[in-house]
Amino acid sequence: MSRSRVVIVGAGFGGLACARALAGKPVDVLLLDRHNYHLFTPLLYQVASSLLNPSDIAYPIRAVFRRAANVRVRVAEVLGADFEERVVVTRKGKGEPGDGGNAAAAGHRIPYDYLVLASGSTNNFFGIRPVEEHALPLKDLPDAMALRNHVLTCFEAASRVSDEVARQSWLTFVLVGAGPTGVELAGAFSELIRLVLVKDFPELDMGKVRIVLVEGRDEVLPAFPRPLGADARLRLQRRNIEVRLSARVTDLSGDTITLSDGERITAKTLVWAAGVKPGDLAQTLALPATRSGRVQVDACLRVTGQERVFAIGDIAAVPYQGGEMPMLSAPAIQEGRYVARSILSLERAKPVEPFRYRDKGIMATIGRHAAVAQLGRLRFTGFVGWAMWLLVHLYFIIGFRNRIVVLVEWAWDYFRYDRPIRLIERARGLSSIV
C-alpha cells in the first residue's frame, strides 16, 4: 500500500510547524511556498531598521527538511484545486511548456490525500486607494528592504536640500497602527536615528526628526492588557515619539497626510502597520469564507464541506472566545501541529479531538530596556520585560547559526551604538539616484 500524500500550501508559521510535525512520520509531505525561505516575521522591523540582515530571519525551507526523507519542498504558487479529483494546481514557470496562461488547466497538477491550507495573510489598506499606492507596508522581506532603503534615503535627501520645509518633510515619519509592528518599528526607528544616524549626519539637526504613531483606538497595543498599553505609550513618548490616539489616516495627497481629526502632517514617509487580512486563497479555491474573508472551518480545522482539506493560521476562521482566532504566529503553530497529529490519527483510523488553543502570552518591545509582556497571569515591563523579549525571540529563531548571528548583531548594536547594515541597496533596473 502506498503512503498517503499530504500537500501543505504555505511555509509560514502554521505550514512549517505542520510539515515539521510530519517529518519522519509514515506519510509523504509536499510543502509549497512562493518563496524558498521561511520568514521569522516578528523581527522584520529589525531588518527595516538596519539592525539585521535578511538572512538572519529568512531560513531556506529546504534546509529545514534536509534530514527528512519524507518531506519535499517546491517553490510554487497555487492557482486552483479540484477537490473531487483531490488535486491542487500550481502555476508553471517561465520556460516550461504551457506557461503564460493563467488558466488552472495549464498548470502543474499535484495530487493529494490531505490538503493543508496555510497561505497566510496580506496587508489590509481598508480600501484607502492613495494609501495602498504610496504607503510602505511591513509584511514581507521585500517590504522590509524597501522600507530600510527608503528611510536611509530620506536622510541622504534631507542632507542635500537647503529648503527648510522640504527638509522637514524628509525628516518626518508617520507610522499608522500601534499594534506590536507599529510600536516596535517606532521604537527601532527612534534608536536608529538618535543613536546611529546622528553620528553619520553631523550636518543635520536630529532634534528636527519627528516620528508620529497614529492609532485608531484609544490606546497603543490595543490587544494587550490596558496597563501594559499605557506603559508602552509612556515609554514611546519619553523617546519623543508622538502618539496620536483615536485617529485614523483619511487621505494622502502628495506629501500631505490627513488625519480623521483634521490634522495635516507633511511627510515623505507613511508606514502602514494598521492591519492584515487573509490572502485571497479562499476566493481562488471558491471555499466558504466568513465575513472577514477567512476560510470556514469546523472544530477540527477541516474546511466546511471538505473531508480531507484543512485550513490553519491567518487564512482560517478558527472559532475562539465567541469570535475568530487572532492572526498571530502562536495559534498558527499550534494549529499546524494539531493538524499533523490529526492526519496521523486519521491514517490509523483513530478518533480526532477538537482543536484547543493554549494562550501562552503576548509581548512587544519599545527599545533598550523597554518592553511589555503578558505571560499567563504574569505581566512584565521595563528591563525585565525587555530581557524576556530577547530570550523568547532568540529561542524561536530557527537554526543555531542564526541564533548566534542575531545575538552578535544585537550585542554589537547594544554596546557600540552601531548598525553597519545601513545600506541603500537598490535592485537592478531601478533608478540609482533619489
Add this chain to the structure above:
Amino acid sequence: MSRSRVVIVGAGFGGLACARALAGKPVDVLLLDRHNYHLFTPLLYQVASSLLNPSDIAYPIRAVFRRAANVRVRVAEVLGADFEERVVVTRKGKGEPGDGGNAAAAGHRIPYDYLVLASGSTNNFFGIRPVEEHALPLKDLPDAMALRNHVLTCFEAASRVSDEVARQSWLTFVLVGAGPTGVELAGAFSELIRLVLVKDFPELDMGKVRIVLVEGRDEVLPAFPRPLGADARLRLQRRNIEVRLSARVTDLSGDTITLSDGERITAKTLVWAAGVKPGDLAQTLALPATRSGRVQVDACLRVTGQERVFAIGDIAAVPYQGGEMPMLSAPAIQEGRYVARSILSLERAKPVEPFRYRDKGIMATIGRHAAVAQLGRLRFTGFVGWAMWLLVHLYFIIGFRNRIVVLVEWAWDYFRYDRPIRLIERARGLSSIV
C-alpha cells in the same frame, strides 16, 4: 584664509583611499558617490554564490569618516562640470525644486579647489546587443544579488520540470571570461552546487550540472604568469568545470549560446565577466580621452589641460609599461593616496614627484585549498596560495566587525559545507514566481 576644498567623485578603491589620506588634514573634503556604501568588489562573487551577505562587503561611506570632521559625504550623481568656474554639477533628487530636468544647469552646483575623478568602470559587452540585454554581469551589488537569485531559481525550476532537455538548460551555466572574476565565480558555483545544493535537492542528479568557462585567449587568468594559469586550469578541470580556450561568444538567441568555434550550448544562464570599460564621465565632462575611453592624464595624474583636476583608477589612462595601467584595485588605491599627497604638497607650494606604481602582486582562488598567487618574485599555488588569499582578503576588508563576520561565514562554509544565505530575495514589484 579659508581652507581649500577637495571634491572627490566616486568612493571606490581610488576615491576612498584619497579621502582617507586627506582625513584630518588641513583641507575640506567632499566625497560623492551614487551609493551610500563602498563596495569591496573582490568578494562580490561570494555574494553571488550565497556565501556572504551584502553588508559583509558593502561598508557605509559615512561610517568610514565619522571621526574625520573635515570629510563630508554626499550621495549624488555627477551631471557636468564648469572647469572655468571650478564647479561640479550633481543631479537633484526627487522632491527637490528643479528636479526632473537633466540639464546640468538645473542641478546642485558644488564648488571645488581640487577635483579628483574616481568614478570607475562599468561592464563591457563589446557591443554584442543580445548579450548586453540577457547576460548576467557581476560588477556591482545589484548584479551579485540578481545572479544569486537567478542561480538558486535555476535549481528550483529544474526540480519542477519533467522534460529532460528543459531541465538540462536550467542546469547549464556558461561563464564568459576567465580572468579572476570568471575563475573565482566558476569555482564558487561548483562548490555551492556540489557541496551545498546537492543536499537541498535530492530529487536532482547533480552529475548533470555543467559549468562552462569560456575564454577568448589561450589560457585562463591571462594576466597571470603562464604557469599559474595552467595550474588554475587544471584545478578547474578537476572540479568538472569545462574550460573553453580561444573561444568567444558570438551570439545568444533564446537559450542558445553560440561560440566562435561553432559550438552551441543550451543554457538558461550566461554570466558575463569578460571585461570592463571606463564609465562615461570623460564624455559627460568633455575631457580628453584615450582610445580605451579613459581620461588622459600626465605623469602627476592631472587631467590633460587642467591644473586642478586629477583622474585616478579605472577612469584614468595612467601610462604604465608602454601601455595603460590595468584596471585593478591596487593601482587605484596607490593613485588615490598619491593624489592626496600631491594636493597637500600643492597647498604648501612644494614640488610634486611623478606617480610611480609599485606592483605588489596578483592572486585568484579556485576554491577550497586552491588558489594561485604572484607576490613579488614568489609564486604560490594550492593550499599555500589559498591560505595567503584568505589572509590578504581578510586584511583588506574594511572594519573590524566585517572581518570577524566574514571569517565566521567562511569557517561555517568550510567546516559545515553549508551556506545559509541561499535566499531567492525578490525586490518588491517584481513577479514572485519563476
